[in-house]
Structure formats: C-alpha cells, structure tokens
Amino acid sequence: MRVAIVGATGAVGHELLRVLESSTLKFGELQLYASPRSAGVKLPFGGQELTVQATPEGAINADLILASAGGSISKEKAPAWVAGGAVVIDNSSAFRYEPDVPLVVPEVNGEAALRHKGIIANPNCTTAVAVVAVAPLHREFGVRRMIVSTYQATSGAGQKGIKELLDQTRVVLGGGEAGAEVFAHPIPFNVIPHIDAFQENGYTKEEMKVVWETRKILGDDSLKISCTAVRIPTLRTHSEAITLELERPATPEQARKLLGRAAGVEVRDDPGAKLYPMPLTASGKYDVEVGRIRSSLVFEGGLDLFVAGDQLLKGAALNAVQIAEYLQEQGALKGRVAG
Amino acid sequence: MRVAIVGATGAVGHELLRVLESSTLKFGELQLYASPRSAGVKLPFGGQELTVQATPEGAINADLILASAGGSISKEKAPAWVAGGAVVIDNSSAFRYEPDVPLVVPEVNGEAALRHKGIIANPNCTTAVAVVAVAPLHREFGVRRMIVSTYQATSGAGQKGIKELLDQTRVVLGGGEAGAEVFAHPIPFNVIPHIDAFQENGYTKEEMKVVWETRKILGDDSLKISCTAVRIPTLRTHSEAITLELERPATPEQARKLLGRAAGVEVRDDPGAKLYPMPLTASGKYDVEVGRIRSSLVFEGGLDLFVAGDQLLKGAALNAVQIAEYLQEQGALKGRVAG
Structure with a gap:
C-alpha cells in the first residue's frame, strides 16, 4: 500500500x-x-x-x-x-x-x-478529545446536555502558533510589549476567547464545530451542547471542563469504572495524590486524560469532569x-x- | 478616621x-x-x-x-x-x-x-468577579442554574505566584525543566485544575467558595451553582466562562442593555471588532469586563457569557x-x- x-x-x-x-x-x-x-x-x-x-x-x-x-x-x-x-x-x-x-x-x-x-x-481537535471521554458515558447513561469550556493550546494554530507564543513571551520577559500576528491579540500571559470566525449566533466556528461534530459522531442530533472555546498560553494539549446532564443517574465511581475500561482514555483522577489531567502530563500521550470526575451540583445524577488530550495526536x-x-x-x- | x-x-x-x-x-x-x-x-x-x-x-x-x-x-x-x-x-x-x-x-x-x-x-476573588456580572441578570431574569469554568491568574496565589510563573517560564525558555513550589505542578505553559484543597465531594474549596459565596451574596440558597476552578499561566485577572439557566427568558440584547447600566461592569462585546473580555485589557481596570454574551444552546432563554476581572482589584x-x-x-x- x-x-x-x-x-x-x-x-x-x-x-x-x-x-x-x-x-x-x-x-x-x-x-x-x-x-x-x-x-x-x-x-x-x-x-x-x-x-x-x-x-x-x-x-x-x-x-x-x-x-x-x-x-x-x-x-x-x-x-x-x-x-x-x-x-x-x-x-x-x-x-x-x-x-x-x-x-x-x-x-x-x-x-x-x-x-x-x-x-x-x-x-476538530477539541471535539475528538472530548468525545472519547463522553461517548462511553453517553452510551451507558445517555447525555442530555453537555457544557464545555476549553483551554486550548497555541499549537492548535500550527507551528506558527507555538512560535508566536515562545517569541512573544521572550519579548514580555525582556520588558517589551508583545505583538500578535497569528492570534487576534498578544497571547503571552493572556486569555483569548476567540478561536476561528464568529458566527451569526455569537458563537465562534470552533465552538459550533464542537456542537455539530459531537452530534454527528455520537449519531444523536437531539443532544444539547454548548461550548466556550478559549485560547490560552500553552504549547500543546487542549484541556476541557465538561458538565453533563444525564438521562440515567451516574455516580463518579461508576463513571471512573466505565472510563477505566474505555479505549483511548486514561483515567487520571486521584486528587489526593495531585493526579488530574494536565497538558504537562497529557502532551505526547496517545490516551486522553480524564479526571476531576465528580457529581454535578447543577444536574441531579449528572457529572462534571476535566479532560486533557494532545490535540496534535488524538485531536x-x-x-x-x-x-x-x-x-x-x-x-x-x-x-x-x-x- | x-x-x-x-x-x-x-x-x-x-x-x-x-x-x-x-x-x-x-x-x-x-x-x-x-x-x-x-x-x-x-x-x-x-x-x-x-x-x-x-x-x-x-x-x-x-x-x-x-x-x-x-x-x-x-x-x-x-x-x-x-x-x-x-x-x-x-x-x-x-x-x-x-x-x-x-x-x-x-x-x-x-x-x-x-x-x-x-x-x-x-x-473570594473568583466569586466577586462573577457576581457583579450575574447579579443584575439574576434580579431581572432569575438565575436558576449557573455553571462556571475559571481561568485564574497566578497572582491569585500572591506575589510569590507571579514570581514562580515568571522565573519558571524563563527556565523553560532557557531549555530547562520547570519546578514548582507555590503551585502543585509546574505552571509555565501548563493548566492546573486544582486551586485550594480538595473537599470530600471532589470539588476544591475554591470551587465550593463560588457556590457558597454566590448564594450568600445573592441571598438565594436555592441557586444551583457548579464551578471548575483552573490555574493557568497568566499574571493577573481571572476570566470565567459562565452558562446561566434563567427563570424568565433573556435575549443577548436585553442582557447587554441591562449590564451596560450596571455598576462595576464594562460591557465589552463586539466580536466583529475583536472586542471581548481578556486579561490583557481587564488588568488594572476597576470594572469587570463582560462579553461573548449569547443565547445558551443548552437552556432555552438562557445565556452564555465570558467575564474578565482584575482579581486583585474587584476580587x-x-x-x-x-x-x-x-x-x-x-x-x-x-x-x-x-x-
């Protein structure tokens, strides 16, 4: 071949x-x-x-x-x-x-x-990282609503994104003022809630990709999904805070067990030992790290979780x-x- | 006096x-x-x-x-x-x-x-920044559920937090490996979903502070609030992605108008002109920046918004x-x- x-x-x-x-x-x-x-x-x-x-x-x-x-x-x-x-x-x-x-x-x-x-x-990289963690939960407990806030690395904009972060961080540390060519604003020590073009509904295309693509991959157009996509000054790996409303109640223990058996997922969820998903540990890794699994405080029987996945790899x-x-x-x- | x-x-x-x-x-x-x-x-x-x-x-x-x-x-x-x-x-x-x-x-x-x-x-700084934006919406439309994901600056851990970010970023840019004393893990180019101590329910104390304190300040213990609190490599200003379920439906236009009159708030919400809340513009500012105001895709009549507030000032x-x-x-x- x-x-x-x-x-x-x-x-x-x-x-x-x-x-x-x-x-x-x-x-x-x-x-x-x-x-x-x-x-x-x-x-x-x-x-x-x-x-x-x-x-x-x-x-x-x-x-x-x-x-x-x-x-x-x-x-x-x-x-x-x-x-x-x-x-x-x-x-x-x-x-x-x-x-x-x-x-x-x-x-x-x-x-x-x-x-x-x-x-x-x-x-889309953000979708791929989220969906490996959410799909097993959807199959078992039925996701009704999914709210995603992202922490996206500069390499999402390619090599030039990484270069701009490193170069401009050096400028700031040298006492200068950072510029921006790749990103809409200077990225060192900043947070930019703007990835891809804005749509008529006020969401960016990046945010709507998570909505459209998660539905298509899970084969369920009834899913209610919302996303806030945010660029932060990291090099690699997208992290995501995810809140899930479920049709059938799940406990964190059930979720951990289920995700522990799921392909493409590494459950990294031992807060007492300071183990949770992070770019530092997820970068270069094939599996998506999933942790901070806890009962939702807004949806009875729902779940909150945090994922970190190398968006250049799984994404x-x-x-x-x-x-x-x-x-x-x-x-x-x-x-x-x-x- | x-x-x-x-x-x-x-x-x-x-x-x-x-x-x-x-x-x-x-x-x-x-x-x-x-x-x-x-x-x-x-x-x-x-x-x-x-x-x-x-x-x-x-x-x-x-x-x-x-x-x-x-x-x-x-x-x-x-x-x-x-x-x-x-x-x-x-x-x-x-x-x-x-x-x-x-x-x-x-x-x-x-x-x-x-x-x-x-x-x-x-x-708590995260609560103060969120509540100036959410309180006017709560009074007018009645918040039922509130889901918060934070992007918190290192100065939340004081001067030593800023110093660790700057010093360790220099180490990484010099080809070395970052260490950590103030934070649980190296912070340069990383994301740490761990601020303050973990509680029995799996949430951190920082996350529960947002729940407890928002209820107390708004005088409404029935509010369902959830938070994921995340430390990122910024110097100053906490940003927050907030999703609101409302009792009475609100349009983004109504919210913008209402928040435009609210004390302590600067509506910064013109995506076409690349205007939205960011640490770069909110740092050193008394008002909390509020933008990315859009109709929720998960709660009919609800709202999504993004805020950035200097947590050393308003917070x-x-x-x-x-x-x-x-x-x-x-x-x-x-x-x-x-x-």
Missing part, C-alpha cells in the same frame, strides 16, 4: 510521521507533500530521510492520503485524489458536515468509516492513522501491504 | 495602597502592618513613604482595618481588633460563612454591610475599599474624617 501525507511539514504533519513510525498500519511507500516552498525539505522517517515534494495539481499516485494542509487545499484537491483511486482521510473541516462523508473517531464510531465514498473526515494525527488502521483491519484498504 | 492595612506588603496590600490613593474615602492616619520580617520596609503612598510595622499581638489603634494577611492571622487577631473598636474588612475566608458576618459586594448587596458586628467579609483590594466607602457614605464609620 502506498501512503501519502499532504501537509507533511506542518505541526500535524510532523506528528503524522511520528505516529506512522509506531503504527500497526502496513504500508510500503510513503510520499510527503507540502507547499512548493517546502519542496526539497528532508524529514526523518524510520531511520531514513524522505524528501518533501510540492503537492501536485491533480491526482496523487497513492492508495491512502492523509491530508492536513488546510481546508482550502482539501476542498480543491481531494476530489481529484479520490478520482485517482485514493482513500482520503482529511484533517480539515472542508467535508466534515457533508452527509455522505463519515466523521470518525475509531473508538466511538469506527464502523462509520466503512461507509465512505472516498473521503473520511477527521474531527489530529493519531486519530487519522487510527482510522487507517481500522480500515486496514477491516480489509477496506486496497493496495499491496508492503512495497 | 484612622485606617490600618494588615498584610501591606502582599499582592493585595500593594493594590490596597493604590486604590486608597484615588479613593473617595476620607481618612487621616494610615498605618501599615505585615509580618515581622517586613517591618521597616517603606512603601509609597500619596507622594510620601510609610513604614511597615510588625502586626501587634492585640488591638490596633484604628477605626478601620483592611486585613489581607491570610485566614489564620485574621481568625486569630480580628476578634481583638473588633474588641479594640475597629471595623474590620477581611479579605480572607476566615469569617465568610459565619451567619452574622456580612459578605459584601457593594454593587450587589451593599446594605448587608450595615448589619455588621465588627467584621465584614470580602468575597480583593478595590472591593474592600468600596465597602469602606459605602459605610462612610452611610455614616456608618466612626472616627474623625481627616486626621
């Missing part, structure tokens, strides 16, 4: 290479693509060096394309990639809301991936590769297994 | 001096007290320099004492101060939950201060001085007006 990464030099592209190195996915050739100005860049993979090429105009000679170069490139080029015979796992929001494009988190709705028509969408690269692994396990990826 | 500040060298003490300089409070003598190791320190006030003295064992010869030296000192010494004839406005949590101690935010329940028996409690020093100003305006502070 021939695999291609489009957007190989970005923050998610970097993680895709690392995740593929330790993946169970069987493939031969690996092609790396990015914008023309990155052509010729060499990236390490499995002890070798692979040369990045400029993304071509038309089809790519690959069986599986992992696309993470932004919505406009996916929107423009994915149809040609599909016409050329590839299965596309797309990390952008370009196709997520199209009814015949599956939106997949393998632990939650892997089987939806099998119904693809060439394109499978990877969810992007890891989830995309897990979709590919699932498809291959199900015999739904063509191409020779080893090149 | 003779005023004394106990805890003058701390983060809140520093702000008390600045706020008193521009206050309408009429007073003569100002005495500064702190721990013995700070005795002799000189602090600027109104163009002069005042010398800090060690807090004495018994009474203090003052009519008004602004105490901000921590709960154990207040608990130990406030009764003697009251016995000595002073009115004590206490910034610690030592007396907040005693039924005969008023807990006061002047814009919300100033008249409660008049019923004091010597001690008036200043609320501490400013609120304490405003209580004193209110008492003096009401003729409820004794002592000569000018020394």
